[in-house]
Amino acid sequence: MASTNPGSEMTSIDDRATAIRVLHVDDDPDFGELAATFLERERDGITVTTATSVAVALERLREETFDCIISDYDMPRADGLTFLQMVRADNPDLPFILFTGKGSEEIASDAISAGVTDYLQKGTGTDQYAVLANRIGNTVAQHTAEHAIRETRERFKRLIEYSADVVSIVDANGVYQYLTPSSERVLGYSPEELIGENGFEYVHPEDRSVAMEAFAHTVEDAEVTPKIEFRFDHKNDGWIWLENHARNLVDDALIGGFVVNSRNVTQRKRREQELTRQNERLESVVDAVSHDLRNPLNVAEGHLDLARRINDPEHFDRVEKAHDRVKQIIDDLVTLARKGETVEESDPVDLRAVVQGAWRNTATYDATLRGDATGTLRADRSRLQRLLENLFHNAVEHGSTGNRNGRSGDAVEHGGDGVRVEVGRLESGFYVEDDGPGIPPEDRRRVFRSGYTTGVDRTGFGLAIVKEIVEAHGWEITVTDGREGGARFAITGIDFV
Structure with a gap:
């Protein structure tokens, strides 16, 4: 382990003037001063600070920063290995060279077991300082490189962990082999939950064939790198949209699979x-x-x-x-x-009150309102009232009991004589129904289109506005036959307070 022959040392160390701060601990002050002088001469950039005891050395470490420690073994009160343990408590990676005149295989073995970076036995002559300087340079360079590698790995790990994307490796069948930790944030599943699962099983059935076809092209041709979008079954949030980039790296010895970058879009x-x-x-x-x-x-x-x-x-x-x-x-x-924008803020609204307000604002002629729709729901009150006003107006203008030959639903205009309108509660919403001629099944989807009308004096926007307001709240609307042959509009998907 010990070496005093400078010729046996490698001579390819970096001779650039890189600053290296060394703390040399030796209870012989004369030897410490001599060693410092020769080390600073042997290598540009080395600066040596000496300490004659472990206590003084620990004080120096608290006050200053060093790149390497050189320590004697046999010192009063605390030997070099005891000092090493003290240093490792706060500086587990700091290079530590045991440079001692009391050498034995037992001490060398104990030093290695204790985690010493290098071990060198003192000799005679000045050649030993060239060896020591070389050891210092190589040790510090290796430590610096290892520290840079650890920092790079940690930085890469954090970038992957906090990335907006998920990076995964799948086999030729789409089975997950590896996922980055970001999968839990982006997809809702931890890597452990998905590894071994077939990724296509989580793709929306309507998008699955497209996703599989694109992936098949990647399997067949390593130069193909498709970008596709599809819906993915998030663990907690239902269907989300993913943008996927796949690359064939089956022949890469470190990867051996297909790398997929997935982003929530x-x-x-x-x-x-x-x-x-x-x-x-x-x-x-x-x-x-x-x-x-x-x-x-x-x-x-x-x-x-x-x-x-x-x-x-x-x-x-x-x-x-x-x-x-x-x-x-x-x-x-x-x-x-x-009014088509999504409702961002809503308030508790009394359904009966807003129905009555909408009816008062509608030119109802001799039409009548019946029903007892009650309950409190969260909605934009003004938009909800406009929705009801348009449905009432539609019923009055097109649901006349005096002329049963026309169509309702912004279709054919009739007078409002005697039309009866009813508003009632449903389990998850309410309905507006009239006793007019109703809407034929083939027209029920078209009546909600902007501008759709068969009347010469109608804009065709009334029911389109109703549909916009319904969708802005996240509700649904359907039109069917009423119980008395008229049109029945059901608004559902409402959570009553």
Whole structure:
């Protein structure tokens, strides 16, 4: 273990002037001073601080930072190995070289067992300092490299753990072999829960074939790196959208599988869907502005011209009626454009009170309201009232008991004489029903489309606005036959307080 022959040492150490601070502990002050002088001469960058006892050395360690410790073995009160144990308590990785004149195989064995970095027996002559300087340089360089590797590994571990992505390795069948810790945050499952599971079993059935086909291309051709999006069954949050990138690294000895990067893009998909809905509403507004508004304006312009020519008050009445229709169209367009946003804040709302308020705001003529819908639900009160007003208006205008040959649902206009409207409670919502002619099954999906109407004086936005408000709350709406042959609109998915 001991070596005093400088020729036996490696001579390829880095001779650059790298600063190395050394603490040399030896109870012989003269030897300590001599060793410091030779070490600083032997290697540029070495600075030696001496201490003549373990107590003094510990004090130095508390006050300063050192890159390496050199210690004698045989010292009063505490020997070199005892000092080593004290150092390791606070500095488990600090290079520690035992440089002693009292050498034996037993001491060398004890030193290695205690975790000494290197062991060197003192000799005669000055060549030993060249050896010691070389040992110091190599030891510090190795320690610095190992420390850098540990830092890199820890940094990589934390990057992987806190990454927004999940990195996994799967076999050719899609069975998980490895997942990064971020899987629990992104997917809801810990790596241990998914390893050994087939990833395709967690893909939405409607997306599974597309995902499997893309993965098959990667299996067949290592150059193919597909990017696909699909729904994944999150442990706690239901279906989420993932964006997956797969790469074939089967031939990589360290990987031996397919590396898949998965990112949660649910929020982006929701924004895209909302943007699509907004664009559809915008198209409806544009269509209405270009067509529905032009018609009543042309009517108003024509009657105004006639009124000027023949001064007949009847034409002014028709101009006023045309302007009223323009106002109604504008009101519907503004509601359709602005009220489709998701309801972010809601308050407890008394259903009976908002029903009565909506009925008072609707031109009901001699129509009657019945039913006893009660309960408190969380909603945007103004939007809920607008929803009910539109359903009431639809029933009154198109559900006339005086003419059973027409259609309701923003289809054919009739008078509101005697129509009966009922609002009632359901287990998870409420319904609005009239006793008019009803809506044929083939028209029930189309009645909610913006601008859909078969009436010459209707905008076709009433029920579209109803659907927008329903979806903004996260509810659902369906239309069926009423008990007395009319139309029945059921709004469900509501949690009553």
